[in-house]
Amino acid sequence: xxxxxxxxxxxxxxxxxxxxxxxxxxxxxxxxxxxxxxxxxxxxxxxxxxxxxxxxxxxxxxxxxxxxxxxxxxxxxxxxxxxxxxxxxxxxxxxxxxxxxxxxxxxxxxxxxxxxxxxxxxxxxxxxxxxxxxxxxxxxxxxxxxx
Amino acid sequence: xxxxxxxxxxxxxxxxxxxxxxxxxxxxxxxxxxxxxxxxxxxxxxxxxxxxxxxxxxxxxxxxxxxxxxxxxxxxxxxxxxxxxxxxxxxxxxxxxxxxxxxxxxxxxxxxxxxxxxxxxxxxxxxxxxxxxxxxxxxxxxxxxxx
Amino acid sequence: xxxxxxxxxxxxxxxxxxxxxxxxxxxxxxxxxxxxxxxxxxxxxxxxxxxxxxxxxxxxxxxxxxxxxxxxxxxxx
Amino acid sequence: xxxxxxxxxxxxxxxxxxxxxxxxxxxxxxxxxxxxxxxxxxxxxxxxxxxxxxxxxxxxxxxxxxxxxxxxxxxxx
Numbered sequence: 001x002x003x004x005x006x007x008x009x010x011x012x013x014x015x016x017x018x019x020x021x022x023x024x025x026x027x028x029x030x031x032x033x034x035x036x037x038x039x040x041x042x043x044x045x046x047x048x049x050x051x052x053x054x055x056x057x058x059x060x061x062x063x064x065x066x067x068x069x070x071x072x073x074x075x076x077x078x079x080x081x082x083x084x085x086x087x088x089x090x091x092x093x094x095x096x097x098x099x100x101x102x103x104x105x106x107x108x109x110x111x112x113x114x115x116x117x118x119x120x121x122x123x124x125x126x127x128x129x130x131x132x133x134x135x136x137x138x139x140x141x142x143x144x145x146x147x
Numbered sequence: 148x149x150x151x152x153x154x155x156x157x158x159x160x161x162x163x164x165x166x167x168x169x170x171x172x173x174x175x176x177x178x179x180x181x182x183x184x185x186x187x188x189x190x191x192x193x194x195x196x197x198x199x200x201x202x203x204x205x206x207x208x209x210x211x212x213x214x215x216x217x218x219x220x221x222x223x224x225x226x227x228x229x230x231x232x233x234x235x236x237x238x239x240x241x242x243x244x245x246x247x248x249x250x251x252x253x254x255x256x257x258x259x260x261x262x263x264x265x266x267x268x269x270x271x272x273x274x275x276x277x278x279x280x281x282x283x284x285x286x287x288x289x290x291x292x293x294x
Numbered sequence: 295x296x297x298x299x300x301x302x303x304x305x306x307x308x309x310x311x312x313x314x315x316x317x318x319x320x321x322x323x324x325x326x327x328x329x330x331x332x333x334x335x336x337x338x339x340x341x342x343x344x345x346x347x348x349x350x351x352x353x354x355x356x357x358x359x360x361x362x363x364x365x366x367x368x369x370x371x
Numbered sequence: 372x373x374x375x376x377x378x379x380x381x382x383x384x385x386x387x388x389x390x391x392x393x394x395x396x397x398x399x400x401x402x403x404x405x406x407x408x409x410x411x412x413x414x415x416x417x418x419x420x421x422x423x424x425x426x427x428x429x430x431x432x433x434x435x436x437x438x439x440x441x442x443x444x445x446x447x448x
Contacts, residue, residue, distance in 0.1 A: 017168045017169075017171040017172040017175075018168060020167075020168060020171060021164045021165060021167065021168030021171075022164075024164040024167060024168075024187065024246075025164040027189070027244075028164075028189070028244040028245060028246075029244060030244070031190075031191060031192035031243040031244045032191060032192065033189050033191065033244075034188065034189055034190075034191040035186070035187070035188060035189065036185075036186070036187040036189060037184070037185070037186055037187075037264075038183075038184070038185040038186075038187070039182070039183070039184055039185075039257070039260075040171070040182070040183040040184075040185070041181065041182060041257070041371040042174070042175070042180050042181055042182065042183060042253075043178075043181075044178060044179060044180065044181045044255060045178035045179065056369075058369075058370075059302060059303060060302075060370075061300065061302055061345070061348075061363050061365060063348060064345060064348035064363065065370075067348055089370060089371070096178040097174075097175040097176060097177070097178045097180075098175060099171075099175075100371065101370065101371040106189075108191060110186070110188070110268060110448075113186075114261070114264070114265045114268075117184075117261070118261045121257060121261075121371065124370050124371055125368065125370055125371050126368070127368070128368060128370045129302070129345070129363075129365045129368055129370075130368060130369060130370030130371075131302050131303030131304075131365075131366060131367075131368070131369055132303075132369035132370075133303065143303055143304045143366065143367070143369070144369035145367040145368075145369055146367065146368050146369050146370065146371070188448040203446075205446075206379060206380060207379075207447075208377065208379055208422070208425075208440050208442060210425060211422060211425035211440065212447075214425055236447060236448070247448065248447065248448040257371075268448065271447050271448055272445065272447055272448050273445070274445070275445060275447045276379070276422070276440075276442045276445055276447075277445060277446060277447030277448075278379050278380030278381075278442075278443060278445070278446055279380075279446035279447075280380065290380055290381045290443065290444070290446070291446035292444040292445075292446055293444065293445050293446050293447065293448070
């Protein structure tokens with residue numbers, strides 16, 4: 001079995017705006033940073049066949065997911081001149097309108113953060129084993145699939 | 148003279164992480180949004196000829212700047228399927244490590260926000276008459292110029 | 295050999311469990327998969343990838359005895 | 372005609388004022404600029420663009436009587 005000391009990126013439930021605020025605030029001591037770029041994934045109240053999504057219940061193959069997040073991090077730092085990178089993903093129930101993914105990159109210069117953030121978010125969507133059960137208001141469900 | 152009822156994007160002093168948090172929080176009622184992308188410009192403590200930048204003092208041709216911000220907004224909504232767009236820029240003194248630019252775009256889908264945010268930030272840097280006086284720790288200064 | 299198999303999302307809905315240990319007398323991932331198809335026939339209608347020791351593998355990969363996981367489409371973010 | 376002229380950033384450092392009204396007997400922006408160069412000779416060493424009525428204009432643009440602004444390099448964000 002693999003070594004499993006990768007950082008845990010998962011948080012139980014939605015990611016609060018307070019948590020994001022705190023993360024931004026903590027970067028104000030890093031005065032070599034000139035540009036931050038933040039991606040937030042928010043659960044949509046999609047209407048599918050007349051039924052509205054009220055929440056997504058996230059599960060993950062956690063060990064593999066944390067390893068994949070770690071690989072994405074290593075690869076991003078190799079490709080881009082980043083000062084910092086932080087990633088958090090929800091597990092469990094996240095209601096429509098709440099935030100389930102928080103990716104935060106910082107660099108001395110702006111060009112880098114745009115490229116890096118998109119690269120990281122796409123890599124997360126494609127490579128990290130996270131599963132999402134879209135719960136409708138009538139408590140039926142369907143399984144979400146990234147495009 | 149031009150009509151001057153454009154929204155004022157300027158804020159006196161630094162943009163606080165609390166202000167950003169509040170802005171994120173307010174979007175949780177918009178449940179058609181799936182992706183947010185946020186750019187934050189932070190003042191760097193650059194070292195130039197041995198002297199460290201301690202703050203930037205921002206001034207602007209405010210009427211023209213607000214008009215340009217408005218044009219960028221119109222153009223972004225025309226080009227991209229955005230649900231929301233918010234922009235704030237500091238005036239006056241912003242210390243190293245503090246935030247001077249906050250651009251926030253939201254859309255149902257992620258591809259759009261990446262493209263839109265970069266477009267908007269580059270347009271702001273190129274077209275908005277904002278001027279920055281880099282104040283060194285010894286109180287001398289030089290004028291900043293966007294690249 | 296004894297292999298731990300993990301099921302996730304809609305795959306776990308089919309198997310009605312999230313994990314089990316199976317004594318497997320096959321050498322390849324495709325051999326194991328045939329065993330699973332006989333055990334859970336609805337699996338044939340499902341879209342999934344297979345990881346061995348937390349890395350995605352092809353059907354012709356050799357079984358090493360490490361943990362196997364059946365992963366339905368990813369939906370992170 | 373009487374034209375309001377605004378100065379910003381390092382241009383205002385040269386003119387030592389942020390705004391003034393000048394009686395101008397020229398028709399083009401370049402004519403006005405020559406007047407300003409004689410008044411503030413250090414302006415010649417400065418990099419700036421010119422806005423008339425809040426839109427950037429070329430040197431051969433006609434003066435309309437609207438507000439003129441001398442804008443040093445932008446540094447927003």
